[in-house]
Amino acid sequence: MESTAAPRPAPDVGDTLVDWFAGAARDLPWRRPGVDAWAVLVSEVMLQQTPVARVEPVWREWVALWPAPAALAAASPAEVIRAWGKLGYPRRALRLRETAAALVERHGGTVPADVAALEALPGVGTYTARAVACFGHGTPQPVVDTNVRRVVARLVHGRAEAGTARASDLRDVAALAPADPGRAVRFSVAVMELGALVCVAGTPRCTACPVTGACAWVRAGRPPHEGPPRRVQRFAGTDRQVRGRLLDVLRAADGPVEAARLEEAWDDAAQRSRCLDSLLVDGLLEQLPDGRFTLPA
Ligand code: SF4
Numbered sequence: 001m002e003s004t005a006a007p008r009p010a011p012d013v014g015d016t017l018v019d020w021f022a023g024a025a026r027d028l029p030w031r032r033p034g035v036d037a038w039a040v041l042v043s044e045v046m047l048q049q050t051p052v053a054r055v056e057p058v059w060r061e062w063v064a065l066w067p068a069p070a071a072l073a074a075a076s077p078a079e080v081i082r083a084w085g086k087l088g089y090p091r092r093a094l095r096l097r098e099t100a101a102a103l104v105e106r107h108g109g110t111v112p113a114d115v116a117a118l119e120a121l122p123g124v125g126t127y128t129a130r131a132v133a134c135f136g137h138g139t140p141q142p143v144v145d146t147n148v149r150r151v152v153a154r155l156v157h158g159r160a161e162a163g164t165a166r167a168s169d170l171r172d173v174a175a176l177a178p179a180d181p182g183r184a185v186r187f188s189v190a191v192m193e194l195g196a197l198v199c200v201a202g203t204p205r206c207t208a209c210p211v212t213g214a215c216a217w218v219r220a221g222r223p224p225h226e227g228p229p230r231r232v233q234r235f236a237g238t239d240r241q242v243r244g245r246l247l248d249v250l251r252a253a254d255g256p257v258e259a260a261r262l263e264e265a266w267d268d269a270a271q272r273s274r275c276l277d278s279l280l281v282d283g284l285l286e287q288l289p290d291g292r293f294t295l296p297a
Contacts, residue, residue, distance in 0.1 A: 013155070013214050014178040014187045020210035021190035024197065029056060030135075031189070037111035037136030038103075039063045044131045045096050045123070050087055058085050070109040072100035078295035081284060082251050088240070090247060091282050095123030113137035140184035142173035147195025152176075154199060158216035160225040201230070242266045242275040243284075250285060256292035 029035070030043035042062055046055040061083060066072035072080070077094060084093035102121050103109060111132060112118055118129035127145055134141040144152075149162035152172045173191065177184040198205045206212050217223070235241055245265040249257060266272040276293075279285040286296045 013211050014176045015183065016210050016214075017176075017190040017194060018178060018183050018186045021186060021193055025189075025193055026052070026197075028052060030059065035136075037113070037132055038067070038069055040136035041099070041111055041124075041128070041132045042096065044128045044135075045092050045099075046087060048092065048128075049089060054087060058083070058087050066100070068109060069100040069103035069111070072097055073104045076297060077283065078297060081247070081295050085251075086244065086248070088244065090243075090284055092123070094283060098122045099124060111136060113139055115141065134185055134188050138182075138185055140177065140181050141188060142170045142177065143188040143192065144169045144173055145192060145195075147199075148173060148191050150201065151191055151195045151199045154204065154217035155211060155215050158220040158223070160217065160223060161227065161230065163227055239271065239275050239278070242268075242271055243279055246272070246275060246279060247284065250293065250295050256288055256294040258292055262293060 025031070030040055039059075043055065043059050046059055046062075062072075065083060066075060075097065077097065080093045080097050081090060084090050087093075099121050103111060106121075107117070113133055113136075115129045115133050118124050118132055119126060121129075124132075127143065130141040130143045131145075133139045134143050144165075146162070149165065149169055152169060153159040153162040156172050156176075173188075176191070177187045194209070194211075198209050206215070206218055209215070212218055242265075246262055249261055249265050253261070262276065263269075263272065266275075276285070280287060283296055286294050288294060
């Protein structure tokens, strides 16, 4: 009978990636020695759907302003929304403040190393919990983001694209990790780096890949993706852009602004109104009794 088990790459793939990472890793500030689990948590939330270059200056500002959960928990919503700047998806700023408050309440202002305790925090999902346990506390964990799923799909399963998330993704990554705990931690960041720099979306750079000899997709002759094409997210003209423009007006103002100021931010009245409503619902803006708008106190 034909086996349905996924072909396994060579057992030294994990170690090879750790050694490659030692020479190829980007020097990112949240990876440096001495960066604590709180600063790692802030970086992981900021890096969701946001490029490193945009995150770096904002992360530096946040960890300087709020070096511990208690400091962020004591900040006002307006302060955190302002400090979020133009990172996008600004609800993350408010969620991080909620996370900080929960850390103060449940963990005495410290960041736990236990994945279940981390997952129980508001705004912390499986990926972030494992990343904080692994990169913030040095506890070996399979850490699976979009880049890692793409690497696993190609390297282990011989598929061009990852498709939707699978329950087996964590197992697949854990199976590749070296046995040594310290190397297993570095492996988790190494495989993410491979997906970010080499095994990239679109056309992977297989000639520069340290594990090309073990790659199931290369061995299979690089079969094309068979599922629906990847959606390319546009930004121009979306509600996300409009919400950003409206928030920009409030961030730049010294105090509450008249509705007329917001009208200048976007021409389409229906879209502007819809986005204004959604910002109010999300708690990112408030409307005063006199009709003016302000960041939440
Ligand atoms: S050989 Fe190519 S497809 Fe395979 S893991 Fe490396 S970069 Fe990705």
